[in-house]
Amino acid sequence: MFKSVAFILKLVKFTKKGIYCIPGKFYLDPWYPVDYAVISHGHADHSRYGNKHYLCQNDSKAIIKHRLGKDISIESLGYNQPKNINRVQVSFFPAGHVIGSAQIRLEYKGYVVVFSGDYKTQPDFISTPYEPVKCHEFITESTFGLPIYKWKKEEELQAELTNWVLQNQQNNRTSVFLGYSLGKAQRIMKLIEGVDDIYVHSAINNLNNAISGAGIELPKTTLLNYDFKKAAIQNKIVILPPALLGSRMLKKIPNAATAICSGWMHIRGNRRWKGVDAGFSISDHADWDGLLAAVKATEAEKVHVTHGSQAVFSKYLNEIGIEAHELKTEFGEDEFAKDEETKTENA
Amino acid sequence: MKDFSNLISAIEITNKTNAKIDALVNYFKVVPDKDKLWLIALFTGKRPSRPVKTNLMKSWVLEITKLPEWLFLESYASVGDLGETIALLLPNPEDEIEKPLHIWIEELINLKPKTDEEKKAYVLKAWNGLQAQERLIFNKLIGGSFRIGVSKKTLVNALAKLSGIDANQLMHSIIGNWSPDSISFDDLLNGEHINYDNSKPYPFCLAYSLEKELQDLGDEKDWQLEYKWDGIRGQIIKRKEEVFIWSRGEELVTQQFPELVAAVSQLEGSFVIDGEILAIKDSAVLLFNDLQKRLNRKNVTKKLLEEVPVGLYVYDLLELDAVDLRTFSMEERRMRLEQLFNKNTSDILYLSEVIDFKNWNELDTLRNAARSFNSEGLMLKKKTSNYHVGRKKGDWWKWKVDPLTIDAVMIYAQKGSGRRSSKYTDYTFAVKNEDKLVTVAKAYSGLTDMEITEISKWVNKNAIEKFGPVRTVKAELVFEIAFEGIAYSKRHKSGVALRFPRIKRWRKDKTVKDIDTIDSVKALIEAN
Numbered sequence: 001m002f003k004s005v006a007f008i009l010k011l012v013k014f015t016k017k018g019i020y021c022i023p024g025k026f027y028l029d030p031w032y033p034v035d036y037a038v039i040s041h042g043h044a045d046h047s048r049y050g051n052k053h054y055l056c057q058n059d060s061k062a063i064i065k066h067r068l069g070k071d072i073s074i075e076s077l078g079y080n081q082p083k084n085i086n087r088v089q090v091s092f093f094p095a096g097h098v099i100g101s102a103q104i105r106l107e108y109k110g111y112v113v114v115f116s117g118d119y120k121t122q123p124d125f126i127s128t129p130y131e132p133v134k135c136h137e138f139i140t141e142s143t144f145g146l147p148i149y150k151w152k153k154e155e156e157l158q159a160e161l162t163n164w165v166l167q168n169q170q171n172n173r174t175s176v177f178l179g180y181s182l183g184k185a186q187r188i189m190k191l192i193e194g195v196d197d198i199y200v201h202s203a204i205n206n207l208n209n210a211i212s213g214a215g216i217e218l219p220k221t222t223l224l225n226y227d228f229k230k231a232a233i234q235n236k237i238v239i240l241p242p243a244l245l246g247s248r249m250l251k252k253i254p255n256a257a258t259a260i261c262s263g264w265m266h267i268r269g270n271r272r273w274k275g276v277d278a279g280f281s282i283s284d285h286a287d288w289d290g291l292l293a294a295v296k297a298t299e300a301e302k303v304h305v306t307h308g309s310q311a312v313f314s315k316y317l318n319e320i321g322i323e324a325h326e327l328k329t330e331f332g333e334d335e336f337a338k339d340e341e342t343k344t345e346n347a
Numbered sequence: 348m349k350d351f352s353n354l355i356s357a358i359e360i361t362n363k364t365n366a367k368i369d370a371l372v373n374y375f376k377v378v379p380d381k382d383k384l385w386l387i388a389l390f391t392g393k394r395p396s397r398p399v400k401t402n403l404m405k406s407w408v409l410e411i412t413k414l415p416e417w418l419f420l421e422s423y424a425s426v427g428d429l430g431e432t433i434a435l436l437l438p439n440p441e442d443e444i445e446k447p448l449h450i451w452i453e454e455l456i457n458l459k460p461k462t463d464e465e466k467k468a469y470v471l472k473a474w475n476g477l478q479a480q481e482r483l484i485f486n487k488l489i490g491g492s493f494r495i496g497v498s499k500k501t502l503v504n505a506l507a508k509l510s511g512i513d514a515n516q517l518m519h520s521i522i523g524n525w526s527p528d529s530i531s532f533d534d535l536l537n538g539e540h541i542n543y544d545n546s547k548p549y550p551f552c553l554a555y556s557l558e559k560e561l562q563d564l565g566d567e568k569d570w571q572l573e574y575k576w577d578g579i580r581g582q583i584i585k586r587k588e589e590v591f592i593w594s595r596g597e598e599l600v601t602q603q604f605p606e607l608v609a610a611v612s613q614l615e616g617s618f619v620i621d622g623e624i625l626a627i628k629d630s631a632v633l634l635f636n637d638l639q640k641r642l643n644r645k646n647v648t649k650k651l652l653e654e655v656p657v658g659l660y661v662y663d664l665l666e667l668d669a670v671d672l673r674t675f676s677m678e679e680r681r682m683r684l685e686q687l688f689n690k691n692t693s694d695i696l697y698l699s700e701v702i703d704f705k706n707w708n709e710l711d712t713l714r715n716a717a718r719s720f721n722s723e724g725l726m727l728k729k730k731t732s733n734y735h736v737g738r739k740k741g742d743w744w745k746w747k748v749d750p751l752t753i754d755a756v757m758i759y760a761q762k763g764s765g766r767r768s769s770k771y772t773d774y775t776f777a778v779k780n781e782d783k784l785v786t787v788a789k790a791y792s793g794l795t796d797m798e799i800t801e802i803s804k805w806v807n808k809n810a811i812e813k814f815g816p817v818r819t820v821k822a823e824l825v826f827e828i829a830f831e832g833i834a835y836s837k838r839h840k841s842g843v844a845l846r847f848p849r850i851k852r853w854r855k856d857k858t859v860k861d862i863d864t865i866d867s868v869k870a871l872i873e874a875n
Contacts, residue, residue, distance in 0.1 A: 146418075147418060148422045148435040148436055268359060268483075271360055311814065315417075
C-alpha cells in the first residue's frame with residue numbers, strides 16, 4: 001500500500017513545459033517544445049509547434065498536419081487502441097470536444113491517470129460522443145466551471161439557428177456566424193445543414209478539406225473567395241472565424257446580421273460586449289453539470305482542475321467530498337479569442 | 348411576456364440606436380395598449396415598488412438548487428447581475444406560462460402585501476413556468492432596473508416614429524403626471540394630460556473647440572468672453588407660471604432640481620433661459636462629481652438638497668414674454684438678460700460673468716487660472732451671433748483647460764455593469780508613498796474595448812484573490828491618468844481628490860518604478 005502511494009506521485013508531474021509522464025518520458029499537450037508530445041486535440045493551445053514527435057487520435061492527424069506542417073513526425077491511434085511507451089500504456093478515449101478530440105488515458109503498473117484535454121459531455125451531431133473513463137487520478141478542464149452554465153440540447157440549438165437564419169432572410173439579411181474554425185465551424189455547418197447554401201472562409205475551408213480528406217463526411221459548403229460577388233451570397237449563410245469580426249471582409253457582406261457562437265454568449269454582458277446582432281450560447285466545453293457528471297463517472301480518488309474556474313470548481317469538489325487540487329496551466333481560457341491561426345492566414 | 352422578452356433581447360444586443368428604435372416600434376405595433384403603457388412607465392422610472400426582497404429570492408434559489416451560498420455569490424460576481432444570476436442558476440422550467448406584461452405587473456403589485464409564504468409560492472411557480480430569458484425579465488420586474496441602453500430620448504424617438512407626434516412634446520407627455528391605470532395610450536401620446544405649449548423647448552446652440560489662433564478671430568471688441576462650466580447644460584422655461592427644465596440631451600429634468608424650480612418661479616415674467624446647472628455651495632462652484640450625486644434620482648431627499656445644493660449660471664435669454672429672441676444678436680440678448688436679472692434677484696441664480704479683456708494675449712493666463720475655481724476654461728461668443736440651432740462653426744468657441752496628468756499603477760480591478768459586466772472595466776490606481784502605494788483615483792473610461800479585453804485577461808491571471816467581485820492585482824500595469832482639477836481632501840486617505848479622473852492611455856512603456864509619488868501629485872495643487 002505504502003509503495004503504491006510512492007509511485008502515484010511519480011506517474012505524472014506538472015512542469016513548466018506541461019504535464020509530464022515520468023516513466024513514459026513524454027508530455028501531454030506541452031506548451032513548450034519537447035521530444036515526444038501526446039496530443040489531446042488539434043486546437044492551437046493544445047497542439048503547438050516545435051515538438052520532435054507527435055502522437056494523437058486518428059481523426060486529429062490530418063488536422064494537426066494541416067496546421068503544423070506536412071513534414072512533422074506524427075503517428076496516430078484509434079479510440080481505445082492502446083500503445084505502450086516505455087511500459088506506460090497510452091490510449092485515447094472520445095472527449096466530444098471537436099473532431100478527433102481525445103481524453104488521454106495512462107496506465108502504469110495498474111495505476112490509471114486520465115487527462116481530459118478539453119471535453120464536452122453532451123453529444124453533438126459531429127464529434128464522437130464523450131465516454132467516461134474510470135481512473136485513479138483525473139485531470140479535468142474547468143472552462144465553464146460555474147453553475148450558471150447550462151447548455152441547451154443540440155436539437156434546440158438547431159431550431160434557434162434555423163429560426164434566426166429564416167428571420168434574417170425575411171428581413172433581406174445575410175446570416176453570418178462567427179465561430180472557431182476547428183470545431184465550432186463544423187458544428188455550426190451541421191446545425192444549419194439544409195437551411196440554405198453555406199459559404200465558409202478559407203481558413204475554415206482548408207480545415208474542412210483536411211477533415212474530409214481523412215474520410216469524415218461534412219455538410220456541403222462553398223469557399224467564400226476574397227473577391228466574392230455580393231449578389232451571390234445575399235440572404236445566404238456565411239461562417240467566418242471570430243478574428244474577422246470588424247474586418248473589411250465582414251463589412252463587404254451585404255446586409256450582414258452577425259452572430260457569435262460561444263459558451264460565453266450565455267451571459268448577457270458578453271453578448272452585449274461584442275456588439276453583434278445575436279449571441280448563441282454554443283460551447284464545445286462541458287457545462288457545470290457536465291463537469292460534475294464527468295468527474296463523478298471517473299470515480300477518481302484525486303482530481304486536478306486546470307484551465308478556467310479551477311479555484312471555484314476544486315473548492316466545490318472538495319466540499320462534496322472529492323479530493324481536488326488546482327493546477328495552473330497555459331491552456332487558453334477564452335473559447336472565443338484563441339483563433340490564432342486565422343490571423344496569420346489573413347495577415 | 349414573450350413579446351417583451353424578445354424586445355429586451357433585441358434592444359440589449361445592439362448598440363445601434365436606430366435598431367433599438369425599430370425594435371420598440373415593432374413592439375408597440377403588436378402588444379395591447381396596457382402593455383405599451385407599462386413599458387413606457389418602466390423605462391421612465393415609474394416602476395411599482397419592490398414586492399419581494401432580494402434576500403428572500405436568493406434564499407429560495409439556494410433552497411431549490413442546493414448550492415452553497417459562496418457559489419451563488421461567485422456566480423453573481425461572474426454574471427454581474429442578480430436577476431440574471433438567479434435566472435441562470437435555476438433548473439429548467441417544467442411548465443410554460445404565457446401572460447401579457449401588464450398582467451404580470453398587476454400581479455406583482457398585488458403580491459406586495461402578501462405573506463412571505465404566499466410570495467414564495469407565486470414566485471416559484473413563475474420561475475418554473477418561464478425560460479431563462481423570461482425569468483430574467485420577471486426578476487427585473489420585481490426589482491432591479493433595466494440597464495439596456497434605452498434612454499428616455501430613445502423611447503421618445505420610437506414613439507415619435509410610431510405616431511408622427513413631435514418628440515419633445517412626447518418627452519413632456521411621458522415625463523408628465525400619469526399612471527398606466529389613469530390614461531389610455533392614445534391620450535398619453537396626444538398629451539391630453541399636459542400643456543405642451545408651456546414646455547416646448549428650443550434646440551440648444553453649441554460651440555466648437557477652438558481650432559485657430561486667437562489673433563485670427565479678429566478684433567477683441569467683437570467678442571464676449573465668459574467662463575466655461577462643467578455641469579448640466581439646461582434650458583429653463585417659465586411660461587404661464589409653469590417651470591420646466593430641459594437638459595441638453597432633450598430630457599425633462601425638472602423634478603431633479605426643486606430648488607431651481609422654486610427660484611425661477613419667483614422671477615417675474617415669462618422667459619426661456621439657457622444656463623449651466625452646477626453644484627454650488629457658499630457661492631463656490633463644486634466639482635462635477637458632486638453634482639453627479641444629484642442626477643437621475645427618483646427622489647431628491649432633504650439631506651441631499653443640503654449636501655449638494657444646486658444653482659444656475661445663466662448664459663443666455665432665448666425668449667422673453669412670448670417673443671423668440673434667437674435671431675437677436677448676442678449683445679442684445681445679453682442686455683435683455685441683464686435687465687431681467689436687474690429686476691429680480693435670487694440666491695441661486697447667477698449671471699454668467701462677462702470677462703473684461705483688452706488683448707488676446709491675456710486669455711492664456713485667464714484660462715489657466717480657471718481651474719482654481721472649478722471652471723473648465725473659456726467661452727468666446729461673437730457679439731453679433733444669433734442663437735443658432737445646434738453647432739455652427741465660427742460664432743461660438745470653447746477653449747478648455749488642458750487636463751492635468753499623472754502616472755499611476757493599477758491595484759484593484761472590478762467588473763463593470765450592463766454591457767461591461769463581463770469584463771474588468773473599473774480600476775483603482777495608486778501612486779508611491781515612500782515604499783508603499785496609496786490610492787489616488789478610480790477610473791472607468793478612456794480605454795478601447797480591445798485594451799479592456801487584454802487587461803481583463805491579465806487581471807484573471809494576476810489577481811491575488813480568487814473569489815469575490817473585486818480583484819487585488821499585482822502592482823504592475825501603469826496608466827496615465829488625466830483629470831480636470833486637484834484639491835486637498837480630508838476624506839481621502841491620500842489627502843488629495845482628483846476631479847473627473849479618466850484613463851488617458853495605457854503606458855506599456857513604463858513600470859511601477861516610473862509612477863508618480865504622492866508628493867509630486869500634491870505639488871500639482873500648489874502649481875495650480
